[in-house]
Amino acid sequence: MSPLLKIRSERDQMSAIERRIADYLLENAHLLRDYSSQQLANALGISQSSVVKFSQKLGFKGYPDLKFSIGEAIARGDRHDDGAGAQAAPADPNQALAERLWHGKARAEEETRLINPPERIEAIAELIQHARRVYVIGLGEDGVPARALSMKLAMIGILGIHHFDPVLMAASTASAGAGDVLLVLSEQGKLTSLCHLARSFAESGGRVVSATRHTPNPLRAHADHALLVSAHDERAHVEPLLYHSALQHLLDLIFVLLCERGQDRLRQLDRQAERVQDMLDI
Known part of the structure; x- marks a missing residue:
């Protein structure tokens, strides 16, 4: 399972601090290659150990393994973004809205199935x-x-x-x-x-x-x-x-x-x- 999809599907079961980490990772997944566990902790105003424990709770040895796995998922195109990624936005704004809604429903159904x-x-x-x-x-x-x-x-x-x-x-x-x-x-x-x-x-x-x-x-x-x-x-x-x-x-x-x-x-x-x-x- 993609680590980002795993984070999304388990978010509701997380503590308040874990949800903050989860939301930050989901919103800034493409930037994680430049973040150490300490830098991520500083950005969120939490302890480095909280980041490490979060990674281990998801089944990884530590934050470096989680960061590497997320990087691989993005490279494979598994991020499940709401938008169309690097593709140009369609000229029709309604088409863009419809596609975003379809992506959202597909993601919710996949998370629910898992x-x-x-x-x-x-x-x-x-x-x-x-x-x-x-x-x-x-x-x-x-x-x-x-x-x-x-x-x-x-x-x-x-x-x-x-x-x-x-x-x-x-x-x-x-x-x-x-x-x-x-x-x-x-x-x-x-x-x-x-x-x-x-x-x-x-x-x-x-x-x-x-x-x-x-x-x-x-x-x-x-x-x-x-x-x-x-x-x-x-x-x-x-x-x-x-x-x-x-x-x-x-x-x-x-x-x-x-x-x-x-x-x-x-x-x-x-x-x-x-x-x-x-x-x-x-």
Whole structure:
């Protein structure tokens, strides 16, 4: 994995000092060849040992190894810059904006894929496949992918129950037990109502799957399985777009895995799609 991509994907798990180092390395990667560990420490106003420990935490022997690895990554073109590098900027400003957005989404999806190992995705798909009922909830913007997922599950013969209100969901899950799954989508994972819902569901014997940012949060702590999303951008209006793009990619991957587990799922999907189309044609 590119060291810069590794830094991006693990940034949310870092301490405040480590995030300062990470941000500086990401923003000034092309200048690192001229920086010693002491010069980097001086630029950030921290101790040299903090730089060394940061490098070792990423799996390198020390700062020189990290600096060399970053230099190699840049030489290979692995920096994953938002812009087009040394290429001339396109004449159409909208084209430049679109390309930057596409680069940002691609980077967020790649980072997210790397922090969700295949065995975790497989375990969650297996859990949903054999579930008696799958309850899905998300509040605010998270409600859109939550509702879409529950509908997709229903199309392939999995009972998906969606609510946009945690009180209604609490009432629906009152009879939940072993064999039931609750999937909770919450970007920050800090909403008290959702944490309470997840805790109650787990106490009833059900299994909880959370989908949050790649940060320590209460909801993630209550989950049996956690889907993690890594998406960052300095523009406040763009960062949520990257988050939801990466989240949707995760959910789509699980749906595709479920669809391809035997022809019965695909045949059921085809039948349901035909029924929906017949209704639309009336």
